Amino acid sequence: MANFEHRAVIKYLLKKGMSFTEIYDDMLNTLGEGCPSYTTIRKWGNKFKRGRISLEDDPRSGRPKTATTPEMVDKVHDLMLNDRRLKASEIAEAVGISKERVLYILHEELDMRKLSARWVPRLLTMEQKRVRSQMSINNLEFFKRNTRDFLRRFVTCDETWVHYYTPESKQQSKMWTKRGEPAPKKAKTVLSAGKVMASVFWDAKGILFIDYLQKGKTINGEYYANLLNRLKTAIAEKRPGMNKKKVLFHQDNAPVHSCTYRTPRIHQIWHHLTFTYFLS
Structure with a gap:
């Protein structure tokens, strides 16, 4: 029990007419070592008995906080805004x-x-954030419609790099052991040096196709x-209901993606695919 709870019990038992000794014995029997x-x-x-009502401690007159003034708080705040990497000792x-x-x-x-x-x-950059925000708004409008x-x-x-070997995570390496048995051990491993670039295309139903870049x-x-x-072919095979629909195609602004507007060959293929193009 907290101190103010002890005091509430003392006050209550005094109201019942118990003496200090009786109050002590009663609280000792109930609280044991927690008894005041x-x-x-x-x-x-x-x-x-003298009429006190509050159960809280009286305020103490300590040393005045001369350092914690509004002016000092403003100084510290200004220093932090100018350089958020400052150490407390440097500010002091x-x-x-x-x-x-x-x-x-x-x-x-x-x-x-x-x-x-x-x-x-x-x-x-701010421009990249603006483009992503606008693309999200456009997609949300299509979604609501x-x-x-x-x-x-x-x-x-x-696109993502796929390593030939990826070590299991800490969560994946968990196993059941009996109480008292030593924890299982495993050697520290890192991602394998060998890797391949995978380009993944997918929609709400799942993967359409994956391309692995040749060495x-x-x-x-x-x-x-x-x-x-190949994406056009995959959509025709796996999503036959989309043959007469215009695909809403979204991709990031990697150079190979954004060159659509600069390369005639890609622009021709892009037009043939009848895609609505989102770049962010």
Whole structure:
């Protein structure tokens, strides 16, 4: 029980007319080692007899927080906005207060915490973010207009490296063991050096086809144009109901994808596929 709960019990038992000794014996029998001392019961009992109502401790007059002033908080805040990598010791030296006060201001006054940067595939420019936002809005409009038709027509693609050997994850390596048995061990392994580029095309129903780039070749405009022809064939075979529908095709802005508008050969094939083209 918390201290204020002990005091509430003491106050209640005093109202019943019990003496300090009786209160101590009663709480000791109930709480055991968690029982407050007889001195504490007597101290708070006398306070309640004198008319005290509050169960909380009296405020203490400690040392004034001269360092934690609004002006100092603003100084620390400005330094953090200028350089978010600053250490607490560097801020303390710059503003002339202790490191402990700086940490208090950062955590309690500014509600800030220091986190490590998260790895992301790439950092997007403002223009790239704007294009992606606009493409998302356009797709959402198509989706709201006819949800079922949109999911049937929407096709996307992406490329990824497939390693010849990928070590199992920590979750995958779990196994049942009896209590007391040593934990299973495995040697540390890394991704294999051998790998192949896979181009995957899929829609809401699943994979349409996967192309594995041959060793020594690169994906250029002509190669990608052939992939689009194969995609057209795969859609005709696996999605026969789409023969008379215009596909909503989405892809990223990789150079080989965005060269559609610059290469006549790809532009010709692209027009033949009758795709609605989304680039983001």
